[in-house]
Amino acid sequence: MPVEVIVKTLFILIVVIGALAPVMTWTERKQSAVMQDRIGANRADLGGITVLGLLHPLADVVKLLTKEDVVPLGANRIMHLLAPLIAAVPAVIAYGVIPFAGVYTFGQDTISMVVSNADWGLLYIFAIGSIATYGTVMAGWSSNSNWSLLGAMRASAQMISYEVTMGLSVVGIFMVFGTLQLQTMAIEQDATFRILGFLEYLIPGLQLPAFLSAFPFVLPKWGIFLQPLGFLMFLATIMAENKRPPFDVPEGESEIIAGYFTEYSGMRFGLFFMAEFIEVVVIAGLVTTLFLGGWTIPWVSTADFIGVVTPALGEGVATGLCVIVHFLMFMTKVVVMIWLQMSLRWGLPRFRYDHVMDLCWKGILPLSIANIFVTGALLLLLGDAS
Amino acid sequence: MLEEYVGLLVIFVIGVLLVSAMLAVHLLLGPRRHFDAKQEPFECGEKQLVSPRRRYAVKFYMVAILFVIFDVEAIFFYPWGAVFTELGWYGYVAMLVFTVPLAVGLTYEWMKGGLEW
Numbered sequence: 234m235p236v237e238v239i240v241k242t243l244f245i246l247i248v249v250i251g252a253l254a255p256v257m258t259w260t261e262r263k264q265s266a267v268m269q270d271r272i273g274a275n276r277a278d279l280g281g282i283t284v285l286g287l288l289h290p291l292a293d294v295v296k297l298l299t300k301e302d303v304v305p306l307g308a309n310r311i312m313h314l315l316a317p318l319i320a321a322v323p324a325v326i327a328y329g330v331i332p333f334a335g336v337y338t339f340g341q342d343t344i345s346m347v348v349s350n351a352d353w354g355l356l357y358i359f360a361i362g363s364i365a366t367y368g369t370v371m372a373g374w375s376s377n378s379n380w381s382l383l384g385a386m387r388a389s390a391q392m393i394s395y396e397v398t399m400g401l402s403v404v405g406i407f408m409v410f411g412t413l414q415l416q417t418m419a420i421e422q423d424a425t426f427r428i429l430g431f432l433e434y435l436i437p438g439l440q441l442p443a444f445l446s447a448f449p450f451v452l453p454k455w456g457i458f459l460q461p462l463g464f465l466m467f468l469a470t471i472m473a474e475n476k477r478p479p480f481d482v483p484e485g486e487s488e489i490i491a492g493y494f495t496e497y498s499g500m501r502f503g504l505f506f507m508a509e510f511i512e513v514v515v516i517a518g519l520v521t522t523l524f525l526g527g528w529t530i531p532w533v534s535t536a537d538f539i540g541v542v543t544p545a546l547g548e549g550v551a552t553g554l555c556v557i558v559h560f561l562m563f564m565t566k567v568v569v570m571i572w573l574q575m576s577l578r579w580g581l582p583r584f585r586y587d588h589v590m591d592l593c594w595k596g597i598l599p600l601s602i603a604n605i606f607v608t609g610a611l612l613l614l615l616g617d618a619s
Numbered sequence: 620m621l622e623e624y625v626g627l628l629v630i631f632v633i634g635v636l637l638v639s640a641m642l643a644v645h646l647l648l649g650p651r652r653h654f655d656a657k658q659e660p661f662e663c664g665e666k667q668l669v670s671p672r673r674r675y676a677v678k679f680y681m682v683a684i685l686f687v688i689f690d691v692e693a694i695f696f697y698p699w700g701a702v703f704t705e706l707g708w709y710g711y712v713a714m715l716v717f718t719v720p721l722a723v724g725l726t727y728e729w730m731k732g733g734l735e736w
Contacts (some may be wrong), residue, residue, distance in 0.1 A: 318642065
């Protein structure tokens, strides 16, 4: 058992931290370059090989590691050292509950492709996410710099405000799927529903014609179709929680230098940077699992897939193939969500701080509470009609 | 049951080790050439005029108070949401009764200008 857990942990960490996050730093530069009509990173070379600038993440790491570590005078040295640690560790460990493929049976063994299948999975993510707030506040306060303090105050107010709405905007999803466990949610989404199915429930005795149960009239039972408003609110709040543009007022380069990490250099700065990028991947994974069906293939359930492939290849191979296809499906959706976040970053101007707070307390908070009760009423009125 | 905690413990240990290793390698590899001017807190080229360890706007404090109230509310919503369909209309009305005072509180705060920046 522990061996299996360690293998899964290492696998997901290598994929996320070893592959996705570094490639993302490159993609972000390249995408911004394309959007601003520039060429972008292309200089880092290793013996004449540049591979489109893909070596830049490597060069970054070497550079960050060999820079001087400057601690400002009058800073609280212990807090200053701990802050990047507390900011980065939650981002790294949040992947522990996000399923990257389904549950499979190989002969006697049942393997669930998630590091920890805890039934409080989503609570864990929120709890871990709030710890990251301490990292930013400690960084800003301990640096003994006015810019850092301003950034930290903004960051703390923004992060705790959006934490509330982040929690409330996904309650609709718990109600629909009836669980907090992310793997169960993904399995629930491994199905389809008839778009007009609720009519049968509303009008007793009505039988919908059979063609309405076939391809164009059924949708995958994904969170985004069941909770469209919840999806938009959750995406906005979780991006604000990560302090990414357009919500990056705590960093706001043109106003307060770099916000809470103004006084950081070398790898300590790099950890804040890395945390932000890993969190982008975590957000993409979380949104995928909650709203985009996680690892599921749209319109093709796991049982269907294995059923179709088994006669040709045998059950073991079919299941193995299913794992690979599901994992690739998950990664595709994650990459799409990462792309969306980056496009939002470079496509939208930065909000003003009062707008950020207004959006949270006056916009999303009342809307998310309304969403909960509307969802509840619809669930009770229409039942599981789909 | 314990398996779930094992997974999280493993990923936590690996995460802390990874991040600490990065910090440690940085401390080993980086040069050390300290002098006072370099270590001054950044202030756009000026001497630091005021210490950052001073009072700040009360608005941040008010947001923190609001956060405590609404985050506790959000926590009550989670278990309720997870068993919602089993509770039925009884649970729906019960939660409505719980939410209305909070909504009144939010409206009051809003009218009083507590949400203005």
